[in-house]
Amino acid sequence: MGTDLxxxxxxxxxxxxxxxxxxxxxxSILASIGVVGITTDAAQAGPPVEFGPxxxxxxxxxxxxxxxxxxxxxGFPDIVVSNNLGGTISVLLNDGAGGFLPQTQFAVxxxxxxxxxxxxxxxxxxDVAIVNTFVGTLSVLLNDGAGxxxxxxxxxxxxxxNDLALAxxxxxxxxDAITANQTSSSTTILYNAGDATFxxxxxxxxxxxxxxxxxxxxxxxxxxxxxxSRVIAEFQPMYQNDGKGGFTxxxxxxxxxxxxxxMSGDVDQxxxxxxVSPGAMISPNDNNIVVRRQYGDAQxxxxxxxxxxxxxxxxxxxxxxxxxxxxxxxxxVHFVLGVGNEYSMLVIWGDPVGSFSGWQNIAxxxxxxxxNAADLASLLIKWDSSNGDCDLNADxxxxxxxxxxxxxxxxVVTNYRPPTVxxxxxxxxxxxxxxxDQxxxxxxAIMTxxxxxxxxxxxxxxxxxxxxxxx
Numbered sequence: 001m002g003t004d005l006x007x008x009x010x011x012x013x014x015x016x017x018x019x020x021x022x023x024x025x026x027x028s029i030l031a032s033i034g035v036v037g038i039t040t041d042a043a044q045a046g047p048p049v050e051f052g053p054x055x056x057x058x059x060x061x062x063x064x065x066x067x068x069x070x071x072x073x074x075g076f077p078d079i080v081v082s083n084n085l086g087g088t089i090s091v092l093l094n095d096g097a098g099g100f101l102p103q104t105q106f107a108v109x110x111x112x113x114x115x116x117x118x119x120x121x122x123x124x125x126x127d128v129a130i131v132n133t134f135v136g137t138l139s140v141l142l143n144d145g146a147g148x149x150x151x152x153x154x155x156x157x158x159x160x161x162n163d164l165a166l167a168x169x170x171x172x173x174x175x176d177a178i179t180a181n182q183t184s185s186s187t188t189i190l191y192n193a194g195d196a197t198f199x200x201x202x203x204x205x206x207x208x209x210x211x212x213x214x215x216x217x218x219x220x221x222x223x224x225x226x227x228x229s230r231v232i233a234e235f236q237p238m239y240q241n242d243g244k245g246g247f248t249x250x251x252x253x254x255x256x257x258x259x260x261x262x263m264s265g266d267v268d269q270x271x272x273x274x275x276v277s278p279g280a281m282i283s284p285n286d287n288n289i290v291v292r293r294q295y296g297d298a299q300x301x302x303x304x305x306x307x308x309x310x311x312x313x314x315x316x317x318x319x320x321x322x323x324x325x326x327x328x329x330x331x332x333v334h335f336v337l338g339v340g341n342e343y344s345m346l347v348i349w350g351d352p353v354g355s356f357s358g359w360q361n362i363a364x365x366x367x368x369x370x371x372n373a374a375d376l377a378s379l380l381i382k383w384d385s386s387n388g389d390c391d392l393n394a395d396x397x398x399x400x401x402x403x404x405x406x407x408x409x410x411x412v413v414t415n416y417r418p419p420t421v422x423x424x425x426x427x428x429x430x431x432x433x434x435x436x437d438q439x440x441x442x443x444x445a446i447m448t449x450x451x452x453x454x455x456x457x458x459x460x461x462x463x464x465x466x467x468x469x470x471x
Contacts, residue, residue, distance in 0.1 A: 063457025098437025159184030170245025229262035268354030278312035325350030
């Protein structure tokens with residue numbers, strides 16, 4: 001019989017509980033470590049994600065990036081794709097059942113790359129912003145409310161912009177645009193006047209090979225800060241927002257094996273944004289996933305990494321199984337001698353300490369002492385007295401997360417769900433999540449193509465049947 005210690009609401013302690021332990025533990029001790037209940041019932045995992053067969057919808061030439069949202073006001077998310085070779089975007093309207101109507105293409109600038117949806121003019125529908133890498137501009141397209149797009153401007157931003165984010169940086173209620181410009185070694189911020197015009201801008205010297213933009217409130221002060229990841233660099237620059245949309249260089253995050261696919265999310269549920277990144281694709285560690293957990297004020301732990309055995313193409317942090325924990329979704333490529341490239345999607349299910357331990361399959365340390373009821377009781381008493389030596393994750397607070405670290409290190413905590421691999425027949429690139437069939441769970445749309453330089457791409461939509469199968 002096992003016990004659910006429920007540290008952080010998730011971790012499973014796979015050991016019997018001696019009756020003496022319950023007599024030792026006081027309510028204050030239990031509260032201090034975040035244990036909300038002790039039960040001898042088996043851990044109740046939610047229904048697993050159950051993807052149906054994929055459906056494919058043609059996009060344009062050199063289809064690259066993808067975003068989704070309700071473009072025509074019918075309550076169902078639609079899809080927009082950038083077509084890098086065609087100089088267009090493709091709009092695929094939802095048919096109301098999670099399928100998509102044939103694409104309609106709209107012209108933008110040469111070599112469009114990253115596309116984002118947002119209400120740029122404040123009229124209540126979603127417009128389109130897209131960076132054109134060949135000419136260094138941002139295209140702005142306004143929506144007529146029915147999903148028909150009209151380009152109203154191409155705004156110069158910098159050399160070879162290869163990422164784009166939309167966010168309200170200056171707190172005026174409208175969406176500003178941020179571009180990372182690879183060849184001009186800069187990040188450009190365009191401030192929205194509220195009508196999809198951007199009369200004011202500022203350029204941040206973010207350094208060579210500026211790659212991906214991550215927008216988040218790293219210092220928990222209520223406004224949005226910026227992290228710009230770079231492909232080849234000693235550090236990744238983090239810029240702090242002054243609350244009015246002004247930015248100063250604040251932190252230099254050591255690059256180590258971090259790549260331009262760096263992203264953030266609260267993977268350990270402590271209220272701070274942590275960093276997750278695949279290894280740099282040009283490095284020997286390009287199969288690694290690197291996690292740096294924040295312990296406050298944008299200070300991060302030393303990197304922890306694990307090998308996903310194949311090279312990462314794209315990644316997202318998504319709570320796919322709706323358990324309150326961020327899962328890591330990566331598309332991968334693997335060369336097999338005599339066969340060629342094999343493609344897949346890997347889902348690594350989240351855990352409350354942000355270790356993604358289901359992938360690591362942590363084995364007990366043979367040098368660690370055997371844990372028993374008396375050992376655990378002694379540890380809990382130390383937690384109750386806020387013993388500084390118990391701050392095992394170096395976040396400045398002694399709480400249940402430190403106990404979680406200890407138990408993971410001892411190999412007695414396990415993520416109850418192993419990672420899941422979904423093989424693909426073609427190369428998979430950008431990942432987008434949304435409830436496309438409006439059944440209450442998250443589905444996936446993934447850009448796929450045989451050859452990005454010669455052939456049109458397809459949008460592969462995989463509907464999640466988890467809610468349907470639970471009814």
